[in-house]
Amino acid sequence: MANIELKELTKRSEDYSQWYQDLVVKADLAENSAVRGCMVIKPYGYAIWEKIQAQLDRMFKETGHVNAYFPLFIPKSFLSKEAEHVEGFAKECAVVTHHRLMKDPNGTGVVVDPSAKLEEELIVRPTSETIIWNTYRNWIRSYRDLPLLINQWANVVRWEMRTRLFLRTAEFLWQEGHTAHATKEEAEEEATRMLNVYAEFAEKYMAMPVVKGVKSANERFAGALDTYTIEALMQDGKALQSGTSHFLGQNFAKAFDVMFADKTGKMEYVWATSWGVSTRLMGALIMSHSDDNGLVLPPQLAPIQVVIVPIYKNEDQLAQISAKIDPIIDELKALGISVKYDNSDNKKPGWKFAEYELKGVPVRLAMGARDLENGTVEVVRRDTLTKETRSTENICQFIQELLNDIQENIYKKAVDYRTAHTVTVDTYDEFKEKIEEGGFILAHWDGTTETELKIKEDTKATIRCIPFDGDKTPGKCMVTGKPSAQRVLMARAY
RNA sequence: CGGGGUGUAGCGCAGCCCGGUUAGCGCAUCUGCUUUGGGAGCAGAGGGUCGAAGGUUCGAAUCCUUUCACCCCGACCA
Incomplete structure (x- = not known):
């Protein structure tokens, strides 16, 4: 009964915000770093982000997009070319002014070398429209160069006053799509298409229902003509903007002088969109499903879908259990299910049960002496925490169905919550x-x-x-x- | 930038008000034995410039001054 510390997750009903913070740290997803407002994403948290990335990337490619990479730094002058855009971001930009350090002449540390001042300051990108459209000017000549459908996976920096792990950090990871089109209609279609991709991802993979719609003028992205959004409802009754897709009109083409020759040879400004989702989705995922015992992950995004815990009294018994478990692991893997067999001997089963619940592993199997005798295994599902003991016969097929069932169930729960609220x-x-x-x-x-x-x-x-x-x-x-x-x-x- | 709070071992904290041998406790770590079906037990061990700088004092984690950092609540934002 010792070790209260790990168990001590603040209850959602007591202090939702504290519960969230506790959970992110205790489930080993992320922690605050030495740099104010910036987080360290830990391996388990990053593994979830990688699954998010992989699926979105697949969906972007299926809709005809390709990946590229643009620089972290943007010349200061670029930012001011689109009037609304600069107004929206100016207040939260990190600025690079020098390129060299030197030994402190008065002490032991280092100081900025005043002689290494940059001719033009560089902005650490808060978003990449400007550098990308400056580049597109050289890439686009004719209608045959269009559409240009590019995405980049990157980090951006927005100097926020107040930060919260995943929900708002000074630096965050995201993807930003930037497309160029010959017609207004095509650009508007693209912006809508990508919003639909986000919505499909949120609902099918994150098991998180969203409302699709258009932002009011006041909430619109700086420099856009229209901003489309998916809005999700968190368990504390607050909304979370989970992804946005912008119809940028010809604003950036005009600001960066990007024109193309149409079929008749007439020069026209290019039509644009941009769209993005960020590591904020991690926050959305956590807050949509998790409970007072910890994380609840949808099977589609869980780094570990099934964890297996052996319960044994000695090496010999462990060997017997492993002999039963190994073929099950092979079969699960063959079905494309990710499995972890935790036969570590420095933690007791009870500790492991609690730990994997905290980490949101959808399905847990436990096998001990009793099961060896009966040819059974204990199956526990994370979403409902219900247990049942089943024969090991056809167990893998059962688990596969169970994972689908969990995915559906947590989606349904989230929909019901939203309907009720x-x-x-x-x-x-x-x-x-x-x-x-x-x-x-x-x-x-x-x-x-x-x-x-x-x-x-x-x-x-x-x-x-x-x-x-x-x-x-x-x-x-x-x-x-x-x-x-x-x-x-x-x-x-x- | 306003309001509140916290800096003491890897983590979480006590000690401070009222200065006084060697700065404690829990968790974690390491060793050994016993354990293992819901966060194990016993025994032992290692680990600290008490955020930093200055001051008061015979003596400072503790009192005074300055400073830095972080967290929470607001205003601003994905």
Whole structure:
């Protein structure tokens, strides 16, 4: 009964934010680093990110995209070429001003060598539109060069005031797609297509339901004509913007002078999109499914899908168990299931059970003396924590089905949660009351930034998106009474 | 940048108010034995510039001054 420390996960009901922090650290996903606001992603956390990456990368390639890599540094002058863009990012840029250090003449440390000042400062990219569009100018001449469908996996830096592991860090990993098109329609289609890719990924792989929609002008990406978003609801009732896809119009083409000759030989500005998801998805994944015992991972993204724990009294017994387990491991692997056989002898079974629950491993098998006698194995599923003892016969097929079942079940649970926490309101008083309970609220809005800001000021809630699907019945704005085309999705957000 | 808090062993903390032998405790680590079906037990061992700098004092983790860092809550954001 000792070792309370590891078990001590703050309960979600006590302090949700603390629960999240505890979980990220104790499940060994990430930790704070020596650099303020920057995290170290630990191997187990990175393994999940790699699975996210691998699947998204596959989906990007299936939709015709290729990967490339652009520089970390951007000349300062580039950033100012698109007026709205610079305004959106200027306040959070890390700037490189020098390129050399020297011994401190007055001490033992090192100082910046003043003679090594850069002619033009470099910005550490907060996003890559500018450097990429500057490059595209040289790549695009004719309509035959289009469309250009490029993605890059990279790190970016945004100097945030306050950070939280995965949800908001000063440096984060992401992918950013940057595409160039001959027509407005094609670019808009692309932006929509990629939003759909994100939504499909969120729902099928992360088991996280999302609402697709368009951002209000106020919440739009700096430099975009339209920002499409997927919005998810976390277990504490707050919304999390999980991915965005932007229709950039010709803004960046004009800023960087990127033109092409169309079929008639006429010179036209190129149409653009950009789209991205980040390590923030890790935060979304954690907060969507996990419980007071730790992480709950969807089988599709779990680095370890099945863990096997032997329970033995001596070496001889372990050998007997291993002899039973080995063929099961081989068969599971042949089915494409990732298995870990934890026969380490420095931890007791009970410790291992708790540990793998904390880490969210979807299925756990345990085999001991009793099972050897009966030809059985204990199967425990992480999502419900239910146990059953089964014959080892056809066990692998059972596990395969069980993994699918878990994937479906946690998705269904998340959908049910969201359904239960989505309400429709018609008056502002009702809105103010409901927003305190958390969750999504569908309400009518007059479409003005003024009203949106008032709502934010009064309630801290923002318009998450104007949903694509669902009820399109017009009505009256809950604040001003002016006409509204459809209900919009509102919530307090991360 | 405002408000609050914390810096003592790898991690988590006590000691500080009221200065006084060798700075403690839990976890982790190492060794040995016993254990192993829900976070094992016993015995032993190693591990510290008490965030930093200055000051007061015979004597400072403790009091004073300065400073740095980090965390939490706000304003800003994926």
